[in-house]
Amino acid sequence: MTSRYEPWDETRSAEIIAGLSHVEGGTLVILHALQEVFGYVPEPAIPMIASALNLSRAEVYGVFTFYHDFRHEPAGQHVLKLCRAEACQAAGGDALAARAESSLGIKLGNTTADQRVTLESIYCLGLCATAPSAMLDGRVVGRLTEKRLDALVAEAQR
Template identity: 70%
Template sequence: PWSEGRARAVIEEFSHLEGPLMPMLHAVQETFGHVPDAIVPMLAELLNISRAEVHGVVTFYHDFRHEPAGRHVLKLCRAEACQAAGGDALADHAEHRLGCKLGETTADGRVTVEPIYCLGLCATAPSAMLDGRIVARLTERRLDALIAEAQS
């Protein structure tokens, strides 16, 4: 669980690095499952930069989550090759099926669906990832199966 003391210990481990902000943010996300707003002033103070600067970095990178994720995380590749291979329709389908938008978590807290920008599998696009497991050549049917698995 989040505590300021714990957060401080996590980020201070990286303070010897040059350019420590990204490693700190990744460590925070790994520890707490997301990057809570409360970390922003702490990082700003520690690194002697403005809060706006920290906030800008957190919001710029899609990797950082602002709220705790659902029990399962489904990532849909939204980069070019996957888009060209029908990724838009698959994303619409997932949103419709789950009843939430990309970047959100279902009301029951079971599934978070997120965009990801290239999984390095463009040759077998479209691609997705469920809880770290990569799925290539995604079709509507396979997507339905993934969603069913995540919801079970």
């Protein structure tokens, strides 16, 4: 299984940061760009971003940790996000989350041993009228049932 991400490289990180350091709101733009290339935001990149934007490391780290979509380590080949907001919980989301954990053999927030699937919580996909909902690799799915969840898990494991 090949990764869709590049391995972390300090020179490549510096290029990305330098190319985006002039953009307004550069911290978020750079964090997203690094994660797009590497699959996560490498810890050594935090001080590099801070230096390029004339910010403290704490300011950059604060932005990085505030947004839950930024990762400390690469995700699996596929990312399955289950909505954990109130509407989805009320519509059976807790049982579906437990089913996904059991099917994949991991808890929410973890990646399978083969690095194929990362299972995450997400708090509101905006599909409350079609709850419960999920997202697989950016594709949203409403009206999630056990059968539809099983199909998503099977798709992610391929």
